[in-house]
Amino acid sequence: MLTEKPETHACSCGGKTGGCAKKQETVEETAPHHGHDHGHEAAEELTDDEAARKLSMSRRNFMKHSAIVAGAATAAACSTEELEKFTAHRLREMTQPELKQLIKRLEADYKKQFKKNVEVRATPAAEGVKFGYALDLSRCIGCRRCVHACVKENNQSRPTPEGEHNNPIHWIRVLEMEKEKGIDLSDANPYYNPAEVPREGHFYMPVQCQQCENPPCVKVCPVQATWKEPDGIVVIDYEWCIGCRYCMVACPYGARRFNWAEPNLPADQLNPNTHVLGNRPRPKGVVEKCTFCIQRTREGRYPACVEICPVGARKFGNMLDPKSEIRAVLESKRVFILKEDLNTRPKFFYFFGI
């Protein structure tokens, strides 16, 4: 389907339609300015401890804003922290004290950025848990409530009001397909109007990270910034990702999203209950994706998309627990997975309940 489609509620690309091209032309002339906290950003760049290496970078900043002065003032105070940032390990290899330190730093950063207390947890995977997801295509009506619940819960970047540097992110993409053709991705439409659903002769197929057991994205990451947790969730270390986007190229499900610009997350819309590998606010230039709401599911709650679904199309649970809902679906329904020939072995199953 073309991106040249009129109204788009669930565009997950940030670059819908001709709009992009037009925007980019104007970008050249307009002064770099958008509505995030410049002071914070400048401080970050300046105080970075590879100061020598970055001299040229901070020089570039001279043309930026007077915020640089504020940045310089905090430079001395932060320098040890910044050194830690530079020498830090990947989150996966961190010792408990290192992890605690990281969380303390992140919480302080968020407090400064959003003027709001944000709790960053690092709840580990529980023993004997392997999460699985099932989606009933007969029930789904394509209302996209899951998409928006996900955005709210997981602190994704929102569209910018003026449309400049617009980088809205959705982790779920709902495809509209024709009943006559069956599941045919080459004919799927992600830009349908959700006010008209369910449309006659159509059905809907939401696609999000399939949490593969054999994930191509993990294999290709050149810096091991993404991996599969013991409970089966594929996560990303936002402090380690270099933003090369090779994982996005490798993903057969279009599940991964890139922060093409500084994410636009207004403080009043921020969800302060976060997980370090999940919905905590992300920086510019890194990749993100669905984590089965790791901040909820590791605390025994349902993912936001499961909770919001008005027709109960979404099922979730621990596949190792014989009494779980997901096991009931797997045993009583005939399920299928997307692109099974690629041997990615998703833990996200589809079925037709009726």
Next chain:
Amino acid sequence: MFKHLLQFLTGAARYALKGGPTYYAWIAFLLCLIGYGGWGYAHQYQEGLILTGMRDQVMWGFYIGNFTFMVGVAAAAVVLVIPAYVYHWGPIYEIAIIGELLAIAAIIMCLGFVSVDVGRPDRVFHLMPIIGSPNFPRSLLSWDVMVLNMYLVLNVTIVSHMLYSAFFGRKPNANIVVPLVLLSIPAAVSIHTVTAFLYSGLAGRPYWNASILAPRFLASAFCSGPAIILILLQILRKTAGLQIKNEAIWKIAELMAYAIALNLFFLVAEVFKEFYSDTHHLIHTEYLFFGVGEARGLGLYAWTSVISTVIALVLFIVPATRKNFFTLNVGCVLLYIGVYIEKGIGLVIPGLTPDTLGEIYAYTPTAHEVQVAAGIFGMGFLAFTVMIKVAIPVALGKLVAKPDGSAPTAGADTDDAHGAHVGA
């Protein structure tokens, strides 16, 4: 030792700064390009990759296309050493040096294109061993980083040893140079193979997931790399007094004809397979040549590429046009254009369009991407110009250290001299 090194470096620097008005104008032009691109990149560093035409559906574009093309140039430049050796083209060291320097410049551009493409340039050190965490050997991208850097170090070592020796009037140590030059040949093949595997290993991208991709990469590299070298050799024998026989140039052209034919054959093999089997995977090839639905696709580029390559094949096969320097150079330019499109946007964009869920996002590079790319090309050309400016006279024995060790002397004062004969 240190004194000698200093002498070598100051001698080289002094010579690099000397030149006629054309030389200065060229350097000034390149510096402007670099400044222009650098300005663009500074902007991108602050605002993010949103300034490019890339989005989540087409997440790689012009930058990575240029990177892929340049890896081919870097690989092919060095492999020229083989025919130079087999056919006794004479100044084998000089030809090797030109090839190695072109390879170095191309790798510089490769690294430049990769660097501007990452979202977090402040974290690229994560790719390095020990201080970073390269996903080696699982990720082909970490292989690519490794082989490209090794190849760069290898070429820099060879060239500096040869030039350093020549500068002090010694013969290069064959025990060092010969094995390294021999090693650089499989290394050249490996950088391009790894780059091809980076694409062909992805099961989710059927357009790239073909075993023929690596052979195709090599075949097209042996078209574009030598096309640049042929023109370079003609320029250098006019301006730098390099003795290159016509026969050598014609021989390279003849060998290139085989590479062009092979490259076109591989293309036919792919096109046949796609169209005859007529699966959903065909849509990427259709997007390349014809466009899909309302999306115009890359037809204009794709057909330009095919037609230029075919014309170049004819010009290189027919002896009369191969031996006529006008038609030969036209062929080189056409070939360069053909492979630049084929290995750049013609490879990257159709591989990602439509995306894995069937959506077509019609990517085109923005003016911003072209601006940044211009800066990187400027960097590569500047590096090559300065290196070759110094290297040729040193290799020819025109620029040597004075016996007393004071200042170096240049035999022919400026390189704009008329190709005067010099004993090598």
